[in-house]
Amino acid sequence: MTNRDDVIRIRGARIIDPFRGIDVKDDELHVAGGRIVSRDDVRDGSRPVRVVDAHGLWLVPRLTDMHVHLRSPGQEWKEDLVSGSQAAAAGGFTIVAPMGNTDPPVDIPSLVEWQRHRGDAIGLVRIFPIGTITHGLQGERLADLYTLEQAGAVGFSDDGRVVASARLMRAALSYSVSLRHPIIEHAEDRALAEGTVMHEGDVSQRLGLPGVPEQAEALIAWRDVELAGLTGGRLHLAHVSSLGTLAALAYAKRSGLTVSAEVTPHHLYLTDEAVEAWDYNPVTKVNPPLRPQSIRQALIEAVVSGLVPVIASDHAPHHADEKAQPYSAAPYGISGLETSLGTVLTVLLHSGRMNPVDLFARLSKGPDQVMGLNYPGLLTGAEADLTLIDPNARWTVDPARFYSKGHNTPMAGEQLTGRAVATMCRGRWTMRDGEVLEADGE
Amino acid sequence: MQDLLGLEDLTAREIDELLDLAQALREVVDRPIKKVPTLRGRAVVNLFFEPSTRTRSSFELASKYLSADVINFSGSHSSVQKGETIWDTAQNLTALGVDAVVVRHGTSGVPRQLADLLRVPVINAGDGSHEHPTQGLLDLLTVRQCKGTISGLKVAIVGDVLHSRVARSDLFGFRALGAEVTLVGPPALMPDSFAGPGVRITHNLAEGMRGADVVQVLRIQRERQAGGYIPSLEEYRERWGITRHRLQWADADVVVLHPGPQNRGVEIDSDVLDGESSRVLSQVTNGVAVRMAVLYRLLGGTYDEPR
């Protein structure tokens, strides 16, 4: 084990730091005491130096997945904070923001503190909890948002459910003006979505599965954008997947509103054709549903242009038995932490659509800004959260090798290019060569 | 052919072969002693997760006329409610030595998933809003008996196409055999993506029925009223109900079909249903012949060879 006082010198890597907008080849970086240190700080030779040769690899700071479900407390058969932390480290992430729709929901400060401290004790990834917007996820009255924020919540969401009442959403957005963190909406018109299991379109019509039109998302997205305009509040739209939502985002941007959004890797990679290709296996069942090619293209363009500044996995692990049901009965969700990076690199980088600085911004600076975390980038004194990436590694997704308890992914069998080969959180290696280091908390 | 999951998967030739076979087997149904030893020693399970007396009885008789043994397994009082997945249930049943699985389920795709899982032939007896291939085949057989051929016929399918597995199987079957299909009904119940070569969509009954050689009348469920797809059954009848008067819009020798059970006085009037154009009872008889043909086709022949 590396002693915390040892100096780690990572040399030879191409350092891509979206926080500072730099991309430098064959550079080196020193880490000591959990922070980035300058070359001068370690030149005196008083501390042992461990050299890591990272030639051919890319070094990026603080990969963040601001939308995951770690299922704890309450549903530890699906995932727990240890397996979720391991999955995050394996996937190259140093921050994850778990949604508050646990059992019980994260609507009281003690649960925020528990998740956060438990994450620190495990020590593989920083767990920054998202509190609920409404008490008990009931959609009736606001949770104590300030108290949750004081306890460490970095955002608020009833994810999994829309805030159905416009009055309540207005209240939440209005209150957010006095907070530092955003209101995150799961935009979905309930009445339109009720009983549906996939995107409404030619595939759903042919397969005879009940479909939801993309407008179910856009209606709420437009409502919330209007409410953000009304209140000046801070709105973030989770897992956007509709043309109408993109139009609402563009409108919000033109109007100078504080509105942001995220898109998932699976919506960038797959289409609703996957439902047929998987022979109705509900591994493809996810909310919002996989969309047709035309929408997938528009989502890619929105990420490229920066209209959507964040990519987040919506990591939603389930037990195999829960997915072993007919399509309508199976729960929504894809286990995404361990395929997110490879998927994104395959779709956006290797296709030549994005340069590395912009691409990694969607996974680091973007979520940092949305959540108001203010990480400075790889400057001397900054927390040493970084990931080494082999951008050209070709690999095939095999859920049996996941650290996550959830093996539910329609990415199974896909060949991807690019993956994290080492993850460092707080100056300590949490994953090397695909192997997650021992969790401290066990 | 390993399984029968939907008519969308079949070529015109495969459909024709099944219809020829069903036509030959129809003779067995008309015999005084309705029993041939063809599938003696074979066991078929009817795995019905959705209540259905008509289709289940038809499959059961088809198996019995061919001398197969039949087990009826209904999803509502069974181990399915004891925490077992339906995949466990199906695998256990085939481990008992069952040679074919006939499955009906309220969710689309369950037969296909079972076919991927099981080593014995799977026959779809209706899945969700997806397909009901034996109903499609019996409709084709009934029309072929009346008209001699399917190719070139004008076929109107009237009603709740969106939620109808019968409509999908009919559409795929009639289209494959060269008929011109018109889907007719309320806009909210029309899957617009089906329009294309050989298939058009209209909301106007007079237009849809004009010159039709075949009118397939679909059952309209009361739930569609609650779901807001139609204002009321009364208004539905007013605009899309098949009455004696409206039947005159079709060809003089029109054949009227209905997959049953019928809502008399809603989607179809009694004097049409009981009238000379109606073939609903031959549909029922042909249903047994078609199911015998499917069982014979899937359990005969290459069955002994490894899948």
Place this chain on the structure above:
Amino acid sequence: MAILLDADAMRRALVRIAHQIVEKNQGIDDLVFVGIRRRGVPLAERIAQSVALSEGRRPSVGVLDIGLYRDDWARRPFAPVEATTFREPIDGKIVVLVDDVLFTGRTVRAAIDALLDFGRPRVIQLAVLVDRGHRELPIRADYVGKSTPTARSEKIRVLVREVDGLDQVELVKRPEGGA
């Protein structure tokens, strides 16, 4: 390949069978022919025609498809089945089954099973154009056009005008162990 019967020999064999049938049954009252699909059917038609020439009335000819009664179907590729049709009920009748070749006897066994599902004939008799031996069941023909000893590996091909375009019976030698 050797020709066992040419068109003329075939014609004479069928006429002889027709006479034997009339003689044995002392006329044609209650007589019904049933051809086993496929080549038994045209042969039955021709025998019925010969009977008509001598007796002034043509017995009816039914068509029997034994596909549903085979005991070896699971080992054969899928075979289409065609309809079985009788022009009149067979209860109490003298049914003469007609087939082209009598070999193991299994086809005739299936045909008898099938017939009995349609009714209760007074008598069932069997007429075949060629009896090649190698019976596996206790079955014999009442009327035989030609008996000929064969090796199991050999094949008898009966060609009829209505199906094959010419009348001829061939003995085809196949290599041992061949298909």
